[in-house]
Amino acid sequence: MILVTGGAGYIGTHAVLALMQSGHDVLVLDNLCNSTRSALDRVASLAGRRPRFVLGDIRNRALLDSVFAQFPIEAVMHFAGLKAVGESVREPLRYYDTNVGGSVNLCQAMAQAGVFRLVFSSSATVYGQSKKMPINEHCALGQPTNPYGQSKLMAEHVMHSVAESDPRWAIGLLRYFNPIGAHASGLLGEAPKSVPNNLLPYLLQVATGQRPSLPVYGTDYPTPDGTAVRDYIHVVDLAGAHLKALDYLMNHTGISVWNVGTGLGYSVLELVHAFEHVSKVKISLSFEPRRPGDIAQCWSDPTRARQQLDWVATRDLNCMLEDAWRWQCRNPEGYVLDTLELKIKLADKGHFYKSSAFKRAVGSALFR
Structure with a gap:
């Protein structure tokens, strides 16, 4: 065990x-x-x-x-x-x-x-x-x-x-x-209990209309577009x-x-643009000063894991974002509702979420 x-x-x-x-x-x-x-x-x-x-x-x-x-x-x-x-x-x-x-x-x-x-x-x-x-x-x-x-x-x-x-x-x-x-089934994913602390969960809540805009902390880093680069x-x-x-x-x-890691680095803005392409939802941004404790860039060399563990990441950024978006559309309140309950709630209350983009996304993700 x-x-x-x-x-x-x-x-x-x-x-x-x-x-x-x-x-x-x-x-x-x-x-x-x-x-x-x-x-x-x-x-x-x-x-x-x-x-x-x-x-x-x-x-x-x-x-x-x-x-x-x-x-x-x-x-x-x-x-x-x-x-x-x-x-x-x-x-x-x-x-x-x-x-x-x-x-x-x-x-x-x-x-x-x-x-x-x-x-x-x-x-x-x-x-x-x-x-x-x-x-x-x-x-x-x-x-x-x-x-x-x-x-x-x-x-x-x-x-x-x-x-x-x-x-x-x-x-x-x-x-x-x-x-x-998230898991490809849409049943498992990240479900913050309060205001998300990480980039993608926050972005997903902006995409579903739960938050007005995505704060981008730092636009003056020594990176190609000035925003922080990470290995997702x-x-x-x-x-x-x-x-x-x-x-x-x-x-x-x-x-x-x-x-x-994957060995590839993407900036905050690159991730946002990739998500917009996957979801067809435009993300509103607010540009803020750097956060204490953040660094400019960080990405991996995963060679040792490949050599010793015979492990390599196989899913690319688009797959990560597609799976995360599917999870968010099916579980906008995390694990609070199961899929059937969510269908009923959406059917009964068209104003449940104010974002029309969210309703279109949920329609394609759930009602099929």
């Missing part, structure tokens, strides 16, 4: 589905602070069986000890954590407590239970303001520009230390670039990388590190 912390969240649900479809038994541990258990109902409908679920927090050591004592856990995929750059600047202690303290607690509980295989959800932010592009795993770890990145780097240091202290540990650090997209990766490709990493750790001990 694989324990997936944060398994009801955006990336976690896609990883849980991939694990189950590959034959694994899965136990999800999630405190639901930024997720919902109904997402796991969607996973069950796609997988044909239901993952086990425990409501709880990785900072609760007694709960972790109970979980490891009760279930035959072989390995852990650790997604539980906070992940918004801007929020981390405003609430740094919350990020260190959850992302660092929670990871320490989890490693202690694992060692106590004799479970030593761990796939960790890390981030490309650990490279800080890297001068080299694309970024490979040999690049120096920098000084991350925000508490979120610092918390991920600190958690990595913890895991390096425990692996060096005991040769039984097999730890894979997956440094994500920018996960976007489809969340389903990302989930596949976790399965490959888990397989690798079955035969390798110590610490292994992999960048998980």
Whole structure:
């Protein structure tokens, strides 16, 4: 059995589905602070069986000890954590407590239970303001520009230390670039519970008329169009990388590190224009000053993942945006409504969303 912390969240649900479809038994541990258990109902409908679920927090050591004592856990995929750059600047202690303290607690509980295989959800932010592009795993770890990145780097240091202290540990650090997209079924996707902190979820809410315009933070970066450049990766490709990493750790001990990205960088404006092409919806923009903690550009060299894991991202930017738009059209309120309820609500209330573009998109996505 694989324990997936944060398994009801955006990336976690896609990883849980991939694990189950590959034959694994899965136990999800999630405190639901930024997720919902109904997402796991969607996973069950796609997988044909239901993952086990425990409501709880990785900072609760007694709960972790109970979980490891009760279930035959072989390995852990650790997604539980906070992940918004801007929020981390405003609430740094919350990020260190959850992302660092929670990871320490989890490693202690694992060692106590004799479970030593761990796939960790890390981030490309650990490279800080890297001068080299694309970024490979040999690049120096920098000084991350925000508490979120610092918390991920600190958690990595913890895991390096425990692996060096005991040769039984097999730890894979997956440094994500920018996960976007959704499951092709339209049943799983990113569903922020409050104002979205990331670019694409915010853009999608603008496209459906829920927000008036998309703020573009910074137009004076040293990039071709002045807006920040990022490496976007489809969340389903990302989930596949976790399965490959888990397989690798079955035969390798110590610490292994992999960048998980496409190796391509797109600016904010390039992503917006690509979305407009896919959706046929014009996005209203508002140009704002740079945000604290943001960097100009960041994209990956994923060569090591290809060589060691036999993994490569297969979905391009258009696919990412098409899948994300399908998810948004079918689930404008996230997991609040199922598809049938949404059809009824839209049929009964034509003014449910004010955007005529949204109504046209939903019409094509749902009523067919």
